[in-house]
Amino acid sequence: MKGYMGKILKVDLTTGDIRQENIPDEVYENFLSGVGLGVYYLHKHIPAGADPMGPENILGILSGLLTNTGSLMTGRWMAVCKSPLTGGWGDANCGGTLSPAIKQCGVDGIFFTGISPKPVYLYMDKEGAELRDASHLWGKDAVEAEEILQEECKTNKKPKVAVIGPAGEKLSLIAGIVNDAGRISARSGVGAVMGSKRLKAVVLQGSGKTGIADSAGMSAYSKEVATKVKNANLPKFFKGFLLPYMGMLMAKQKKVVAMDGMLAAMINKKFGTIAVNTLGMTNGDCPVKNWQGSVVDFKKRQYKKLNPDRILARETKKYHCASCVIGCGGMCDIRDVRDGRYAHTHKPEYETCSSFGCLLLNDDLEAIFYINEMLNRAGMDTISAGNAVAFAIECFENGILTEEDTGGLRLKWGNAEAVIALLEKMINREEGIGDILADGVKGAAERIGKGAERFAVHVGGQAPGMHDPKLDPLLGIHFSDPTPGRHTIGGAVYYNTMYLWKEVSWAPPVKKHPKSEEYIPSDREALKSIATTYYKMLTDGAGGCFFAMILGVDHWNLFKMLNLATGWNLSAEEYMGIGRRIQTARQLFNLKHGVDPRDFIIAGRIKGDPPLTGGPLKGITLAIEDMVRLTWKNCGWDENTGVPEDALIQELHLSELTE
Amino acid sequence: MKIRVYAAPFCSFEDIDEDGCLDLPEGAVLNDVYKKLKVPFLLRRILFATVNYRRVGLKTRLEEGDVVSFFSALGGG
Numbered sequence: 001m002k003g004y005m006g007k008i009l010k011v012d013l014t015t016g017d018i019r020q021e022n023i024p025d026e027v028y029e030n031f032l033s034g035v036g037l038g039v040y041y042l043h044k045h046i047p048a049g050a051d052p053m054g055p056e057n058i059l060g061i062l063s064g065l066l067t068n069t070g071s072l073m074t075g076r077w078m079a080v081c082k083s084p085l086t087g088g089w090g091d092a093n094c095g096g097t098l099s100p101a102i103k104q105c106g107v108d109g110i111f112f113t114g115i116s117p118k119p120v121y122l123y124m125d126k127e128g129a130e131l132r133d134a135s136h137l138w139g140k141d142a143v144e145a146e147e148i149l150q151e152e153c154k155t156n157k158k159p160k161v162a163v164i165g166p167a168g169e170k171l172s173l174i175a176g177i178v179n180d181a182g183r184i185s186a187r188s189g190v191g192a193v194m195g196s197k198r199l200k201a202v203v204l205q206g207s208g209k210t211g212i213a214d215s216a217g218m219s220a221y222s223k224e225v226a227t228k229v230k231n232a233n234l235p236k237f238f239k240g241f242l243l244p245y246m247g248m249l250m251a252k253q254k255k256v257v258a259m260d261g262m263l264a265a266m267i268n269k270k271f272g273t274i275a276v277n278t279l280g281m282t283n284g285d286c287p288v289k290n291w292q293g294s295v296v297d298f299k300k301r302q303y304k305k306l307n308p309d310r311i312l313a314r315e316t317k318k319y320h321c322a323s324c325v326i327g328c329g330g331m332c333d334i335r336d337v338r339d340g341r342y343a344h345t346h347k348p349e350y351e352t353c354s355s356f357g358c359l360l361l362n363d364d365l366e367a368i369f370y371i372n373e374m375l376n377r378a379g380m381d382t383i384s385a386g387n388a389v390a391f392a393i394e395c396f397e398n399g400i401l402t403e404e405d406t407g408g409l410r411l412k413w414g415n416a417e418a419v420i421a422l423l424e425k426m427i428n429r430e431e432g433i434g435d436i437l438a439d440g441v442k443g444a445a446e447r448i449g450k451g452a453e454r455f456a457v458h459v460g461g462q463a464p465g466m467h468d469p470k471l472d473p474l475l476g477i478h479f480s481d482p483t484p485g486r487h488t489i490g491g492a493v494y495y496n497t498m499y500l501w502k503e504v505s506w507a508p509p510v511k512k513h514p515k516s517e518e519y520i521p522s523d524r525e526a527l528k529s530i531a532t533t534y535y536k537m538l539t540d541g542a543g544g545c546f547f548a549m550i551l552g553v554d555h556w557n558l559f560k561m562l563n564l565a566t567g568w569n570l571s572a573e574e575y576m577g578i579g580r581r582i583q584t585a586r587q588l589f590n591l592k593h594g595v596d597p598r599d600f601i602i603a604g605r606i607k608g609d610p611p612l613t614g615g616p617l618k619g620i621t622l623a624i625e626d627m628v629r630l631t632w633k634n635c636g637w638d639e640n641t642g643v644p645e646d647a648l649i650q651e652l653h654l655s656e657l658t659e
Numbered sequence: 660m661k662i663r664v665y666a667a668p669f670c671s672f673e674d675i676d677e678d679g680c681l682d683l684p685e686g687a688v689l690n691d692v693y694k695k696l697k698v699p700f701l702l703r704r705i706l707f708a709t710v711n712y713r714r715v716g717l718k719t720r721l722e723e724g725d726v727v728s729f730f731s732a733l734g735g736g
Contacts, residue, residue, distance in 0.1 A: 231712045232712035235714050255668040256668065260728040260729075263730060266712070512668070
């Protein structure tokens, strides 16, 4: 009755052996569930040097400690593995309706090892689990495969499905795992690992409940949160055309103050993440032209075509993930788009609009809708795919790639036709350019040679999220995380809404201060980053949503919900100690697997080397090495190498993982 | 009475206490918050500020524990 099931399912795909394993309480007390349980388990069981695409790698699919407990906005699931993209710790998470189904089947997570001799899927319900033949599904896209499985495994209700598309089957290192017909756990190459195991899908048909310590208390708190979010709405007059002006105000803002996180809920309720499409153009958040341009290169007449109002005009239905009261998701009608191949698609996220919009100087919104569905079905990460296309265009522009290399495609900025044709080659891993780009820009640059690496924008092998840290230097520290390039970890703009300092004594309070201070490496900025990271580790251990996290502890208090679920009655600072343990374990995982943390520090264009020559972030180069050094020092890691100090390992009881 | 205020960067923070609250006399209205925060007079009618996340008029009477929030831009995605 503590919010977790206390069990995992272990599946050896080589032998077909399936068994449940009890997990001691102290593991949850030290790591929570979700990403925490994931790093604990993978650290212990993946040997150093294991091939990420080999049988020794383990793919974990986990729910969160607060998922299915009556708490709100805690319905995300996590995929964890050794990343084939970075060679280190890999994680990705996603919303939709899958996460509760894991616990409804009686376990907190499912861990796959080995490689199946033939394509299979795992079916699980409360009676048990079995591997079933997936030959008839191999080659199907993620949406088709999910529909077939839901029909095939239907009982009194449709099961929940996590599935790979052709990208994962073909071992594209930028493949993800798809659920709910097009939502995707996209990052770290988790879909490639699933494909390497010949595991097409996981089908969950559970209905079990999750006991918690104080269900009445949780119910009362959830009502309180829901009422606040329900009442928080932007006024009707607030339309998308106003967003660029907001961005301009942000760019001119010289002072920073703590803000009300509920405003994020108001924006997300109305627009979803696409609010940033145009707002981010005028404040500099959006990377332009493969991170070398600005609003000077992608002008108003272009970016206004990505106005969220134009996207909402196609929205036929809004939807909420499991236990969510914000509801930033939506379905869009695209029957009249291009060749009419797709009837509908999930409302494209900002990341997709940006990676196939300003990053490529493409203002063809219909093409973005089309690409969104194409990649969701393929199970390919839109951030990494857009990044790879931008890289290829720049290589083409500089004569490193020619029409002979691209199969006749003229790769020009803003040429949506060529982009779609190139993506088809990547999804199908067509010999030549498609095969090369399907593994992301780092591997592509190595294969192409001829100096192509100077156009490959990545952090430790992974494409960065579509947010420029030169606007928000704290984001640069978060990009330099053990899972490099992940965009939804934190940033100053989020720290300023979270009010962690009200609960955690060492978290620096945000008092009105000059924005310029954020650019100066300091212990204060480092501690802000660390507090956000530890809280994010707790959020990912609980199955929480980033958009709930940034509501702040005034409106969505994770510490309180964890106590209501577990009955542990820990203080906020004790919980932050758990966050610290998870973060340190992720770093130790990387070190075990030979990753040098210094290789995960953002460099080149991302940090402003060379600096942009136009736009609101013109001339900025981040002192990121010093920022990261101070962050490591304040984490208790060696400030020069990023290696956690022995004393910290003892303090966090992580010796078990380092022996 | 205590009013929780999430102020904007252009506001004066002099009267906001450590808990983010303003102390106002009983019967105070939204316009009194603006005055305390030294919001320029011309801005008051066009600003987007809410009381308990509802947009209301300047003469709206406040009550103990009300939340006054100024709209600020946030990103994400």
